[in-house]
Amino acid sequence: DAEITQSPRHKITETGRQVTLACHQTWNHNNMFWYRQDLGHGLRLIHYSYGVQDTNKGEVSDGYSVSRSNTEDLPLTLESAASSQTSVYFCASSEPMKADTQYFGPGTRLTVL
Amino acid sequence: GQSLEQPSEVTAVEGAIVQINCTYQTSGFYGLSWYQQHDGGAPTFLSYNALDGLEETGRFSSFLSRSDSYGYLLLQELQMKDSASYFCACTGTDKLIFGTGTRLQVFP
Numbered sequence: 273d274a275e276i277t278q279s280p281r282h283k284i285t286e287t288g289r290q291v292t293l294a295c296h297q298t299w300n301h302n303n304m305f306w307y308r309q310d311l312g313h314g315l316r317l318i319h320y321s322y323g324v325q326d327t328n329k330g331e332v333s334d335g336y337s338v339s340r341s342n343t344e345d346l347p348l349t350l351e352s353a354a355s356s357q358t359s360v361y362f363c364a365s366s367e368p369m370k371a372d373t374q375y376f377g378p379g380t381r382l383t384v385l
Numbered sequence: 386g387q388s389l390e391q392p393s394e395v396t397a398v399e400g401a402i403v404q405i406n407c408t409y410q411t412s413g414f415y416g417l418s419w420y421q422q423h424d425g426g427a428p429t430f431l432s433y434n435a436l437d438g439l440e441e442t443g444r445f446s447s448f449l450s451r452s453d454s455y456g457y458l459l460l461q462e463l464q465m466k467d468s469a470s471y472f473c474a475c476t477g478t479d480k481l482i483f484g485t486g487t488r489l490q491v492f493p
Contacts, residue, residue, distance in 0.1 A: 303479065314472060314485040315428065322479065330480075362427060372418045372435075372476040376427040 274299040278363050278377040286385055291350040293380050295363030303366045304346040305374065306330075306338065308359040315362065321346055322368070353384045387411040389473055389484035396490045397463055405458045405487045407473035415476040417449050417456040422486070423469045431458070433476070463491050 276297040285291050306318040317330030319338040327338050337349045350357055360381050364374040389409045397403040416435035420428040434440055434449035446459040468491045474481040
């Protein structure tokens with residue numbers, strides 16, 4: 273069965289370190305998205321990609337970057353982790369022009385000390 | 386900019402009907418989606434309305450009025466397992482903007 277996975281599921285890091293969160297999907301979807309979820313803010317879009325070599329900034333992109341070298345993976349990098357980036361991070365994917373129906377990964381809980 | 390408003394919390398008893406409202410302000414609006422998220426879990430897709438009117442999927446229905454920038458999710462015959470957070474989301478230019486979510490608590 274097709275799926276979308278994230279790793280690690282839990283991560284503790286220190287302020288200033290670079291952190292990369294992995295996202296891998298076997299749906300063969302062109303569209304991939306990264307969200308962060310914090311109490312009181314719902315899901316906020318960080319970055320998204322509509323295909324290989326395509327990346328776009330979302331509403332809360334400062335301090336984050338992504339790269340898309342193949343269809344299956346969209347890793348999210350925190351260049352220099354800050355305590356404000358402590359959050360739960362979700363990756364999602366969808367078919368082109370079907371962003372209404374997104375399939376979410378299980379999430380990564382990141383703590384920045 | 387884009388914004389969506391929904392109540393922060395709703396409570397109901399098993400077997401009852403509950404309606405979760407969502408109002409939105411957005412440009413480039415294509416439709417309204419609804420997602421369910423249980424505590425500790427990932428959001429899962431429930432429904433999508435591109436056109437005005439009611440869409441029914443089993444015990445869940447979703448409604449959209451484009452002229453009023455308003456939609457709602459209707460949950461019937463509530464079960465304990467329906468206790469979760471529910472998010473409305475606007476679809477625009479092949480991405481979603483989510484509301485802050487409504488926490489539904491179902492009591493026996």
